[in-house]
Amino acid sequence: MNTAERHALVFGASGLVGRHLVLALGRAGVRVSAASRSSGSYRRLTRWLADHGHGHVPADLRVDFAAPPLLSGDPTAWADVTEIYNCAGAYRFGMSAEEARRANVDSVRAIVDFAAGLPRLRRLVHVSGYRVGGQDPGLVQCSDERRRDTYRALGAYEASKVEADVVFQADADRLGVPWSLVNPSSVIGDSATGESDQQLGLASSVQEIWQGTVMALPGNASTFVPVVPVDHLARFMTRLPVDEASRGGAYWVLDDATPALPDLLALVGTHYRVRVPRARVPVSLIKRLPPALTRTDPETLTFLSSDRYPTDSAKAFAARHGLAMPDTTMSILRWADHLAAHRFGTAPAGDRRFVAPAGVRTFELGKPDASTVVLPGLPVNADTWASVCEALGEARVVDLPGLGLSAGRRADWSAWLAALVTATGARHLVGHSIGAAAALAAATAHPRSVERLTLVSPFFLQAPTGGAGRWAPLTRWYLHRVGAAALAQRLTGDAAYAGVLGSTVADLRRGVVAANVARLLADAGRQRWREGLRSELRRFPGPVHVIVGGDDPLTPEARALLETLPQAGVSVIAGAGHHPQLTHPADVARAISRPPA
Structure with missing residues (x-):
C-alpha cells in the first residue's frame, strides 16, 4: 500500500499522543481524518498543527461514544479509511469504576464494532499501556467478582485499561478486524523540543523536584518507570499498518535504558540546579504510608515497580523501519525544561x-x-x-x-x-x-x-524605600510566605492584581529566590x-x-x-x-x- 492510498482515522486526535500522531501521519503524506468530540477540540488540534508548521488540515469528523452511530455525517467520508488509530480514552486518577469503564472500555467496543464495517480497513491500532498490555483475550468472559477484584486492586484507571486490552483483542478477533497493539510506557515530551502538556504521572514527580518539596527519592536502583518520547511513539505507530508482519502483534514501546526512578529524578534535579535529597524511600514503605504524608495518589503506586517488559519485538520492528530511539537523557531534560518553563501547565x-x-x-x-x-x-x-x-x-x-x-x-x-x-x-x-x-x-x-x-x-x-526592606532576613521571611493578594496590595495598592502575581508568589516560595530578592532589596537602599x-x-x-x-x-x-x-x-x-x-x-x-x- 503506497502513501497516496492511505486514509487514517484518528480517535482522540486532540490528545498528547493523538495530535503528534496526526502530525507524523501528515508529514508522511497520509490523508488524515480526526474524530473529535467537539468542534472546540478540532479547532485546538488545527491551531496546534498550524503552530507546528503543518498546513494540511485533517478532515473533521464528530464522534459520540455514548450513542450510535459512532460518527455523525455522511458515511462516504470514512468509507475508504485504511487504518484506524485509537488514542481515545481517559487518563485520569480518582475516577469511579463506572466512569473509567465508559471512557476506556465502552469506547474500545464501539471503535472495534465500527472498524468491522469498513471495507478497505488494513489495520486497527489501539494504544494500551506497558503495565496492562499482554492480557489473555479469553478473560473477556471473566466473572463480575473477578472484575471487581481487579478494579479494587489496581484502581479504576489501570483496571479499565486492563479490561480494555482484553476486550479489544477478543472483539477484534471475533469480528475479523486486523489489529495491532501499542503498549507505551510513560509518554514524555517531544525529543527535540520537550513539548508536552501531560501533567499526570511522572510529570508530577518532576514538578515536586522543581519546587524542592521532595524530602526523599522514591524507590531504589531497581525501581523502573520507563519513558518514551511522544514523537518517537507517533512515528512508530504510523509504520504499523504498512507492515503485514505486525498484524496481531503487541509492541512495548519504551527505552530499556531509562534510569531507575530515583536516578531519573536526581538527574532532573541536577539539571534544574536544585537540591536533590540523598535519602531514598523503599516502595514497600511508600505503599504502607498514608497518602496525606506521601502526597501520592494510591492509584499511581502500582507503577512503582521493578518489572521489566518484553521489548524485543518493538526493537526489531523499529530496526526494520529505521526508527532509532532518541537519546533518553536529552529527551528527559528537554521535557523537564518544557514543563518548568510552562510552569507545569499553569x-x-x-x-x-x-x-x-x-x-x-x-x-x-x-x-x-x-x-x-x-x-x-x-x-x-x-x-x-x-x-x-x-x-x-x-x-x-x-x-x-x-x-x-x-x-x-x-x-x-x-x-x-x-x-x-x-x-x-x-x-x-x-x-x-x-x-x-x-x-x-x-x-x-x-x-x-x-x-x-x-x-x-x-x-x-x-x-x-523605607527601612524595613533593608533588613534582608525579615524581608526574606515575609516574601517566602506572602500571598498573591497581599503582595498585589503592597506593590500596587490594589489586591485586584493578585492574578498576575500568582507566578511571582510561586517563585518566591521556591529555593533561594526569596533570599536573593531580599538581599537585592537591601542593596538597593545602599547610598x-x-x-x-x-x-x-x-x-x-x-x-x-x-x-x-x-x-x-x-x-x-x-x-x-x-x-x-x-x-x-x-x-x-x-x-x-x-x-x-x-x-x-x-x-x-x-x-x-x-x-x-
Whole structure:
C-alpha cells in the first residue's frame, strides 16, 4: 500500500499522543481524518498543527461514544479509511469504576464494532499501556467478582485499561478486524523540543523536584518507570499498518535504558540546579504510608515497580523501519525544561524557554533572539511583563540570575550580561527597578553594542524605600510566605492584581529566590550603590529613556541629572506606581515603543 492510498482515522486526535500522531501521519503524506468530540477540540488540534508548521488540515469528523452511530455525517467520508488509530480514552486518577469503564472500555467496543464495517480497513491500532498490555483475550468472559477484584486492586484507571486490552483483542478477533497493539510506557515530551502538556504521572514527580518539596527519592536502583518520547511513539505507530508482519502483534514501546526512578529524578534535579535529597524511600514503605504524608495518589503506586517488559519485538520492528530511539537523557531534560518553563501547565501559551548565557540557566519569554530585552525588577518575574512583551511584538523578557525561574546569583551578573549583549543580540535594554541597574551595567560595559537604554522605575533615580526592606532576613521571611493578594496590595495598592502575581508568589516560595530578592532589596537602599549607578548613567553615550509612574516620581536631583544628558527623555504614566507593567501594561508598551523626541 503506497502513501497516496492511505486514509487514517484518528480517535482522540486532540490528545498528547493523538495530535503528534496526526502530525507524523501528515508529514508522511497520509490523508488524515480526526474524530473529535467537539468542534472546540478540532479547532485546538488545527491551531496546534498550524503552530507546528503543518498546513494540511485533517478532515473533521464528530464522534459520540455514548450513542450510535459512532460518527455523525455522511458515511462516504470514512468509507475508504485504511487504518484506524485509537488514542481515545481517559487518563485520569480518582475516577469511579463506572466512569473509567465508559471512557476506556465502552469506547474500545464501539471503535472495534465500527472498524468491522469498513471495507478497505488494513489495520486497527489501539494504544494500551506497558503495565496492562499482554492480557489473555479469553478473560473477556471473566466473572463480575473477578472484575471487581481487579478494579479494587489496581484502581479504576489501570483496571479499565486492563479490561480494555482484553476486550479489544477478543472483539477484534471475533469480528475479523486486523489489529495491532501499542503498549507505551510513560509518554514524555517531544525529543527535540520537550513539548508536552501531560501533567499526570511522572510529570508530577518532576514538578515536586522543581519546587524542592521532595524530602526523599522514591524507590531504589531497581525501581523502573520507563519513558518514551511522544514523537518517537507517533512515528512508530504510523509504520504499523504498512507492515503485514505486525498484524496481531503487541509492541512495548519504551527505552530499556531509562534510569531507575530515583536516578531519573536526581538527574532532573541536577539539571534544574536544585537540591536533590540523598535519602531514598523503599516502595514497600511508600505503599504502607498514608497518602496525606506521601502526597501520592494510591492509584499511581502500582507503577512503582521493578518489572521489566518484553521489548524485543518493538526493537526489531523499529530496526526494520529505521526508527532509532532518541537519546533518553536529552529527551528527559528537554521535557523537564518544557514543563518548568510552562510552569507545569499553569502558564499562558506563548514562547517560553530556558537558555544559558554564560552558562547560567536562564528563563525567557517572547521572541527568541529579539533585540529588545526586558529585565524585570523586584520582587516580580518575567511573567509579570508578558502583556507588555506581547504588545511590543519583537521583544523578550529575561529573568535575572537567581530571580524568577532563572538559576544563578548576583555574582553571575557581569559575565551573564556580557553574554546577553554579545552572544544573544540584545541591543535595546529595558530595565525595570533592579533590572534598570543590570541594564545600565550592561550598557556601560558594552556601549558599542547597546544602542538604546530604557529605564522603567529606576530605583537609583527615585526616593529610597523605607527601612524595613533593608533588613534582608525579615524581608526574606515575609516574601517566602506572602500571598498573591497581599503582595498585589503592597506593590500596587490594589489586591485586584493578585492574578498576575500568582507566578511571582510561586517563585518566591521556591529555593533561594526569596533570599536573593531580599538581599537585592537591601542593596538597593545602599547610598554607595545608588551613587555609583548615577555616575554610570552619566557615562553612557547612547539614548536614555526613563519611564516612571505618576505616583512614583523621579527625585529633583535625578531630573537635574537627566537634563545634563544630551539624549535623555522622560515619560510619566499617570496613575501608575513603581510597577506600571502590572497596572498600565498598554501604556508601558506604548512608552517603550515611542520614546520622546
